[in-house]
Amino acid sequence: MSGSWRSFGDEPLPAPLAAALSAFAEQGYHGTSIRRIAEKAHLSVPGLYHHYPSKQALLEGLVTTVMQELLDRSGQAVEEAGPSAQRRFDHVVECLLRFHMHRRRQAFIASTEIRSMKPEVRDSYIALRDEQQRMLDRIVEQGVAEGVFATAYPLDASRAVTTMCVAVATWFRPDGELGPDQVVERYLSLARATVRAGSA
Amino acid sequence: MSGSWRSFGDEPLPAPLAAALSAFAEQGYHGTSIRRIAEKAHLSVPGLYHHYPSKQALLEGLVTTVMQELLDRSGQAVEEAGPSAQRRFDHVVECLLRFHMHRRRQAFIASTEIRSMKPEVRDSYIALRDEQQRMLDRIVEQGVAEGVFATAYPLDASRAVTTMCVAVATWFRPDGELGPDQVVERYLSLARATVRAGSA
DNA sequence: GGATACCGACCGACCGCTCGGTCTGTACCG
DNA sequence: CGGTACAGACCGAGCGGTCGGTCGGTATCC
Secondary structure, eight states: OTTTTTOOOOOOOOHHHHHHHHHHHHHOSTTSOHHHHHHHTTOOHHHHHHHOSOHHHHHHHHHHHHHHHHHHHHHHHHHHHOSOHHHHHHHHHHHHHHHHHHTHHHHHHHHHOGGGSOHHHHHHHHHHHHHHHHHHHHHHHHHHHHTSBOOSOHHHHHHHHHHHHHHHHHHOOTTSSSOHHHHHHHHHHHHHHHTTBSOO | OTTTTTOOOOOOOOHHHHHHHHHHHHHOSTTSOHHHHHHHTTOOHHHHHHHOSOHHHHHHHHHHHHHHHHHHHHHHHHHHHOSOHHHHHHHHHHHHHHHHHHTHHHHHHHHHOGGGSOHHHHHHHHHHHHHHHHHHHHHHHHHHHHTSBOOSOHHHHHHHHHHHHHHHHHHOOTTSSSOHHHHHHHHHHHHHHHTTBSOO
16 A cells, blocks of 8 residues: 555554553663563563563564564655655655654664663664665665765765664654654755755 | 864773773663672672762763763864854864764763663753753854855754764774774764755 | 463562671871 | 871671562453
């Protein structure tokens, strides 16, 4: 379906994951006790462990699904954009921005709790994250090769653009003064400038 | 002294702070036990408490000094730049970049452990951080007013530039393939592009 | 009656922190 | 110059409490 990467019907997380999400976002992984998560999920501690085998499994359940979703949406966004580097770039950046506004807490946890992941969880997360970065890298390189982007440092610019999009998750608030569409407009303009896109 | 904001003679931290720094950087605040810090400092637990009254005091000792130092250096950098918005911008960005390479672990902890700070520590840290942001905000606004920066969104561009400079602390490695001077050259170019500075 | 969904009670380990000391100086007194 | 007084630096042992996780159940549904 066209543009489906743009829409976020808020399918609810299972109660234990939703509880872990809000607790981790507030206190961090190590700062959150399993009892606090159980309490937020309206469950006893053994009740919680009936659904998830460990605290680490809760973190894993949050971060692997979220990165996979981002990757899927980005793939759709690029595919829909067609061959133009400019359009591909715009679509991926918009996708990154919308994702980090609508999934802000999951994305925030995934990027800040890397240290708390056990090696296998961390490795698979980083692999997905690198794949996401390379997707944008290739687009910027394509744009530079075609002469539509004029940056002298394509890979650094690509990383910088990703960084500023990801950082949106740290300050965006649904009830803030800027709505998602305004943020997309502004940050798309900034991202284009960073790679020195031809248009204004 | 001219350019003193550029030079980082590595004055060593007191042993307990150095130990806390490396432990917090590896495991995070809540993921680090006081015993682990004591071990790294070659001290017993009571020996550690002889120097610092609490675990929180170690965190405070790391984050308040580091933000104050950044603010001091930025002030010097701006002052040395004179009245030109372009030169002021360049100096502050270079200062941010060099700081986040040379003080990367302190800066990383300060920005990632905000949740772990007790309210008074957090409040004073955030006040310093905001002051740093406003310093760059005013420069970008000045540049836009004078017509040397063409960005349509000065405050968003200013935040984006800060974000990409701060993020350098998360990936820069002293033994990496890019040295500090190269990073400054590249990111200064990116930062100028982001605010649409007149020069190439 | 088996599977699913839970819970009260509990476990060993570890948490941040403190108690009651022991050292090694160093300063001053006679 | 020996002796006393004191302070800073440090530690073994252990405090009350919380941690992640588990055991042995019960209630409910198909």
